[in-house]
Amino acid sequence: MGCEEESGCDPSLAGIEAVSAAVLAMSRHLEVREVLRRITASARELLGAQYAALGVPDDHGGFAQFVVDGVSDEQWRAIGPLPRQHGVLATMLHELTPTRLTDVRTAAAFGGWPQAHPEMTDFLGMPIVDDGEIVGALFLANKDGGFTDHDEELLRILVAHAALALANARLYERSRELTLAGERSRIAHDLHDAVSQKLFSLRLTAKAAATLVDRDPARARAELAEVAKLAAEAADELRAVVIELRPAALEEDGLVATLASQVQVLDRAHSATVTFTADGVRALPAAQESALLRVAQEALHNALRHAGAGAVTVRLTGTDRRGARLRIADDGRGFDPESVRRAGRHLGLVSMRDRAEGVGGRLTLDSAPGAGTVVEMEVPGA
Structure with a gap:
């Protein structure tokens, strides 16, 4: 004007x-x-x-x-x-x-x-x-x-x-570098806690099966079935970690297609049902799309690894102001956000809020013990 x-x-x-x-x-x-x-x-x-x-x-x-x-x-x-x-x-x-x-x-x-x-x-x-x-x-x-x-x-x-x-x-950008370093540390921790423990159990179970082959074939078969189960679980854990480490194809495929693809893989990799829907989403600035994707990944990680969820829904919708709203809801065990904060356990919440605020957006979280968790993030668009 x-x-x-x-x-x-x-x-x-x-x-x-x-x-x-x-x-x-x-x-x-x-x-x-x-x-x-x-x-x-x-x-x-x-x-x-x-x-x-x-x-x-x-x-x-x-x-x-x-x-x-x-x-x-x-x-x-x-x-x-x-x-x-x-x-x-x-x-x-x-x-x-x-x-x-x-x-x-x-x-x-x-x-x-x-x-x-x-x-x-x-x-x-x-x-x-x-x-x-x-x-x-x-x-x-x-x-x-x-x-x-x-x-x-x-x-x-x-x-x-x-x-x-x-x-x-x-x-x-420096803050984002520190956040990425924190995410790498968390993924390393997940590998140790989840995959390493399963591989250790798999090794012990395989040894037990080997000692039972001659004197108790029936028990050996049961132990081998457990080996197969543990191996499948370890493969699922590794697959989930690889998904988090793999660079997102945002530039080539866009946010909607990238989220849909990742949710589809997670649905196959976990026993929980993971679904994704999108409606009226316009193209967003690259930084906002990246932040939405990372928040979705963090929220999904919490729901599938920590909350014991049986169902997780991911919904991405456009807003009247050319922005977008992301909603991740699970039916897991939930938690008291204030107690988690006082205990110094963050569950990635600080990282998610930093990502939202860093692109001019806002993030809200609603959870209670036994009531599941809902994470919502809204960004303003261009």
Whole structure:
């Protein structure tokens, strides 16, 4: 919504509204790469520039990440390797002040660009500073009429918020790494507790059967039947763990198909009946789909491994706000959430809540001893 000349609205108010819209767009994302893309696109749209780029430096004279907006994928591939920290780009990464040029090609530091690089003239660059350290630089080029003092001030405000958004995204990714480490630890614990114990029992039972073959064939046959049963249970446990470890095919198949496939395998692998239904689900941002899948996996793990459930239902539905709601309900033994919290046993609840909050969603849990458990998670969508 712009500020038309005929309407008589205050141009400065329009600028504030535009910055606000850009900040909100940035804050909706938590993955570093997506935050960088959103910052770059928001800056180009805010100032009406033809091109925008954002570079995050590495420690070796290059860029750890470099994103562009206004350049097609074909053009970007033709340009070639990522730029080095030289010329005007290097200046932006070592000075805390912005750089505004009427023609970047006439700058003393200009060192040329690759043959396929688009032609650029007027230029505005702004360092992204976090706690006194330059963590990146935002570049804009080619605006009708050139960049103004007002543009520079708007970009300064945007970049301040961009630094916070980038810092939050990095903290989120670090938190996710720690969560994954915790999940690996839990899976290792499950392997030891479930599979290792069954294999140990299988070994003892097989030895017992071997000693009974000659003197008591009937008992030996019974022991061998137990061996077969234990082997099947161990195989089921291993299969379930492999499902959790296997990378989800979200990018190829989408959330609905991926969840349906995993539920189908779990239904075959466990004695409990596990069902899945979906209705009216639209495509969601990748981070939200990943969070929904991981929460579903955690809730299913609790229901099938700890709750002694005989039936588990998984339902995914679209919401009126273009988001989605996930519901996992089981008829297991249930528990008192407050008692579990006081005892320091989390059953993955902290991880599930962190995942939901990390993508702007919310998670609720309803359980009581003997009454089963219901886990619900809702995400806002795009």
